[in-house]
Amino acid sequence: MSKIPLQFRHNGRDVAIFVDGGTNLLVALRELIGDMTPKFGCGQGGCGTCSVLVDGELHLSCLTLAETVAGRSIETLDGMKQGPNLHPLQRAFADNFAAQCGYCTPGMLMAAKALLDRNPAPSRDEVIEAISGNICRCTGYEPIINAILAAAGGRISA
Amino acid sequence: MARHRGRGIASVNYPIGMNLGGDPSQALVHSNPSGKFTVALSSIDLGQGMKSVTRQICAETLGVPIEDVYVDTADSDTGPHCMGSFASRGTHRVGNAVMTAAREARGVMMEAAAEELEVNAADLETDGRGNIHVKGAPHRSISTKDVAIAAQFKQGKTISGRGIFLVPLSDVDPETGEMSPATCYAHACLVAEVEVEDETGEVAMVRMDSAYELGRALNPRLVEQQLVGGAWMGVSHALYETPEPYYPEPVHGPRDFVEYLMPGPGDICPHDIAVLERPAPDGPFGAKGPGEMCANPVLPAVANAIFNAVGVRIDDLPITPEKVLRAIKAQGGARPQARR
Numbered sequence: 001m002s003k004i005p006l007q008f009r010h011n012g013r014d015v016a017i018f019v020d021g022g023t024n025l026l027v028a029l030r031e032l033i034g035d036m037t038p039k040f041g042c043g044q045g046g047c048g049t050c051s052v053l054v055d056g057e058l059h060l061s062c063l064t065l066a067e068t069v070a071g072r073s074i075e076t077l078d079g080m081k082q083g084p085n086l087h088p089l090q091r092a093f094a095d096n097f098a099a100q101c102g103y104c105t106p107g108m109l110m111a112a113k114a115l116l117d118r119n120p121a122p123s124r125d126e127v128i129e130a131i132s133g134n135i136c137r138c139t140g141y142e143p144i145i146n147a148i149l150a151a152a153g154g155r156i157s158a
Numbered sequence: 159m160a161r162h163r164g165r166g167i168a169s170v171n172y173p174i175g176m177n178l179g180g181d182p183s184q185a186l187v188h189s190n191p192s193g194k195f196t197v198a199l200s201s202i203d204l205g206q207g208m209k210s211v212t213r214q215i216c217a218e219t220l221g222v223p224i225e226d227v228y229v230d231t232a233d234s235d236t237g238p239h240c241m242g243s244f245a246s247r248g249t250h251r252v253g254n255a256v257m258t259a260a261r262e263a264r265g266v267m268m269e270a271a272a273e274e275l276e277v278n279a280a281d282l283e284t285d286g287r288g289n290i291h292v293k294g295a296p297h298r299s300i301s302t303k304d305v306a307i308a309a310q311f312k313q314g315k316t317i318s319g320r321g322i323f324l325v326p327l328s329d330v331d332p333e334t335g336e337m338s339p340a341t342c343y344a345h346a347c348l349v350a351e352v353e354v355e356d357e358t359g360e361v362a363m364v365r366m367d368s369a370y371e372l373g374r375a376l377n378p379r380l381v382e383q384q385l386v387g388g389a390w391m392g393v394s395h396a397l398y399e400t401p402e403p404y405y406p407e408p409v410h411g412p413r414d415f416v417e418y419l420m421p422g423p424g425d426i427c428p429h430d431i432a433v434l435e436r437p438a439p440d441g442p443f444g445a446k447g448p449g450e451m452c453a454n455p456v457l458p459a460v461a462n463a464i465f466n467a468v469g470v471r472i473d474d475l476p477i478t479p480e481k482v483l484r485a486i487k488a489q490g491g492a493r494p495q496a497r498r
Contacts, residue, residue, distance in 0.1 A: 041415070042414055042415045042416075044414060044415075044416070045416075046414055046415035046416040047415045097379050097380070097382075097383050099205075100205040100206070100383060100384075100387060101204060101205025102205060127423075128423045128424050129424075131423050132422055132423055132424055134423075135415060135420060135422070136387075136423075137420070138205060138387040138391075139386075139387045139388075139389075139390030139391055139394065139420075139421060139426075140383060140386060140387040141390070141421075141422070141423040141426050142386050142426055142429070143383065143386065144423070145423060
């Protein structure tokens with residue numbers, strides 16, 4: 001099968017790669033571009049740890065055909081920090097001890113960023129809704145929710 | 159058809175580690191010429207904080223800044239033997255081994271410093287900021303880095319230490335079979351409040367209140383994190399997850415994350431945690447271990463809460479809506495018990 005040329009923006013940088021037909025975005029990012037921040041969890045859209053933003057919208061990269069992002073803008077956790085400084089969400093996750101084993105963290109951060117980009121002052125229920133597609137097996141949802149609320153400048157409440 | 163609230167309580171005494179073969183773990187500590195220290199372990203940090211806690215224990219014992227300690231874990235080729243990360247044993251067993259190793263390394267470091275400062279090692283103390291000085295005379299001082307360099311290149315000494323922690327063997331009384339399976343116990347009590355829907359059998363968590371006595375909390379935030387997440391793993395065992403829902407029949411087993419039920423962010427409820435610290439005599443700086451105990455009391459507390467809510471006693475996990483509903487039907491309807 002012939003390779004398909006593909007161009008898109010990756011964290012603000014133009015990239016051009018060749019992909020096989022049927023390659024998903026997760027594989028394209030990890031194996032062809034070398035961005036290891038989106039994680040492989042289940043490969044079928046059940047866990048959310050591969051979440052990335054496509055034109056600002058949250059997508060499961062394992063279920064996204066790479067070809068469909070041609071000409072679009074992809075954001076991953078790798079592009080979240082601002083120069084040497086952590087993004088406020090990253091800082092809030094660290095300050096609120098919102099990571100244990102850390103495997104869900106990239107997906108949680110992208111889901112949180114998608115939320116805060118469109119709704120800078122979410123309610124607790126909106127935060128829960130926003131991360132409901134992400135599984136944390138350490139079950140640390142409480143500190144994760146609190147971290148997102150803290151990053152939003154929201155009051156941390158039970 | 160209604161929702162019924164119920165409250166259940168459970169307490170546990172939880173042994174730290176096991177007694178099989180003495181349940182040993184080892185640690186090696188050595189300094190590098192830069193004056194930084196490496197702790198070699200084969201113990202594994204699964205995210206529970208083993209690296210952070212052993213780093214704290216090593217730095218505190220050596221008397222050096224925590225930034226000067228690097229913990230290398232999880233490789234049985236390069237690290238000394240460890241029984242493993244289980245049985246809530248990490249902080250207690252590995253921590254004790256690290257402490258022993260760090261004490262030995264500290265002894266060599268102080269000897270090397272004494273030689274450089276031309277004083278008796280017993281007259282020296284560390285300032286915890288990377289310097290060693292004569293007690294009462296801080297100006298008679300040398301940095302741990304300079305000590306490491308002197309030991310390495312001048313004195314021909316290795317600033318290193320070995321540590322192992324082995325539980326003393328407990329003899330079995332031939333008459334009674336009595337023995338001591340563990341040397342250290344942690345304790346917990348948890349109250350679970352649930353809401354049971356008597357039309358569907360669904361159980362929702364309303365709140366949890368808990369108290370844990372786990373020796374000294376060496377890293378209070380990590381302890382809290384473990385207790386928060388662990389309680390939800392307990393809820394998950396109590397209400398959701400099983401690989402074989404109709405055991406021993408293998409039918410309807412979940413095949414992936416979509417079918418394997420686990421609590422999501424929308425299922426959690428307020429959870430109040432009180433941590434009581436009663437230092438363990440044989441723990442590193444008095445620590446026991448919060449590990450598995452954070453999940454254990456949740457299961458019986460939830461089962462008791464369901465009984466309190468609708469009067470059905472489910473003794474088979476997980477307590478699925480199907481089991482609750484069948485039991486409610488079998489007794490002819492929900493029978494709320496006295497409110498506790």
